[in-house]
Amino acid sequence: MKQALIDIGSNSMRLTLYDLEGGKFRVLFKQKYMAGLAGYIENGRLTDEGIQRACSGLWEFHTTLSSLGITNTRVFATASLRNISNSREALYTIEGATGYVIEVISGRDEAAYGYAGALIGLDIARGSFVDIGGASTEVVEYSDGKMLNSASFEVGSLSLFKSCVKKILPGLGSLDRIEQMLREKIDEDPLFQFSKYSPLVCTGGTSRAVFKVGRQFLGLPRDCTTMSREQLDALCQFFHDGGIPTRDLILRIEPERIHTLIPGAMILQHIAHLFDADELIVSKYGVREGYLCQNLLKNEQ
Numbered sequence: 001m002k003q004a005l006i007d008i009g010s011n012s013m014r015l016t017l018y019d020l021e022g023g024k025f026r027v028l029f030k031q032k033y034m035a036g037l038a039g040y041i042e043n044g045r046l047t048d049e050g051i052q053r054a055c056s057g058l059w060e061f062h063t064t065l066s067s068l069g070i071t072n073t074r075v076f077a078t079a080s081l082r083n084i085s086n087s088r089e090a091l092y093t094i095e096g097a098t099g100y101v102i103e104v105i106s107g108r109d110e111a112a113y114g115y116a117g118a119l120i121g122l123d124i125a126r127g128s129f130v131d132i133g134g135a136s137t138e139v140v141e142y143s144d145g146k147m148l149n150s151a152s153f154e155v156g157s158l159s160l161f162k163s164c165v166k167k168i169l170p171g172l173g174s175l176d177r178i179e180q181m182l183r184e185k186i187d188e189d190p191l192f193q194f195s196k197y198s199p200l201v202c203t204g205g206t207s208r209a210v211f212k213v214g215r216q217f218l219g220l221p222r223d224c225t226t227m228s229r230e231q232l233d234a235l236c237q238f239f240h241d242g243g244i245p246t247r248d249l250i251l252r253i254e255p256e257r258i259h260t261l262i263p264g265a266m267i268l269q270h271i272a273h274l275f276d277a278d279e280l281i282v283s284k285y286g287v288r289e290g291y292l293c294q295n296l297l298k299n300e301q
Helices: 046-066 087-098 109-120 157-164 172-187 205-218 228-240 244-253 261-274 287-300
Strands: 003-008 013-021 024-033 073-077 103-104 127-131 137-144 146-153 200-202 227-229 281-282
Touching: 003 046, 003 287, 013 046, 013 200, 013 205, 013 287, 024 046, 024 287, 046 087, 073 261, 073 287, 087 103, 087 261, 109 137, 109 200, 109 287, 127 205, 127 261, 137 261, 137 281, 157 172, 157 281, 200 205, 200 261, 205 227, 205 228, 205 261, 227 228, 228 244, 228 281, 244 261, 261 281
Parallel strands: 003 073, 073 103, 127 200, 200 281
Antiparallel strands: 003 013, 013 024, 127 137, 137 146, 227 281
């Protein structure tokens, strides 16, 4: 059975087409639309222009799926529509304009789906997990293959850029504001107490982009999926130094994320230190695959 999943994120919207058979899945096709919805939030509300951006992404995906003859489609949204004050109004408009029914998943569910997806194919019994989005960051502690604790923090790579950075790349003042925001949003959360859980398994477009740039900067093999915390610190120090070398490296490897990569890397570094993680592992799967396994593969079986 062919099944399409659309994930409406705060930075990017993503379409993935799967082939489901015998309780397993195979990725057939992927498409990305950089909507940047977190950049269209004003006074806690998603603006009309932001709503139209979401509609445009869904229309583009609909055109693709129609050309492929795919009718089985599920759509879910994360912090993009969860953490706004006009969520119901935005949903009504987007659903009416596109014909898609959109499920808004909670931060806790997003963390659970991301954790379940990221660990597919990884034999790691104890550790931590992080998924850095455009407007939220989800973390999980797990041991013996079971979730112990999870949280969703309202801070992401795009929201940090919008609230803390005045130019394209952050200067010293912007870096200080980002670090202060991370302390306020993450360290001072009374509901989550960080402990040592290593390795840190990472998923999401931001983490993958940081690893992609990091491999180039550190001279690691193209297929390398691990990085030590010391290597991440060296990469972030390079970003902090700024200047033309930093700009040119990002533009050469991840030009679409020129404005969000450094804030995203700082979130990743911050989380790695809070978990005292000696090693970071980037997973090729994430929240969409977790959602697929928890909601659709069970029904297919």
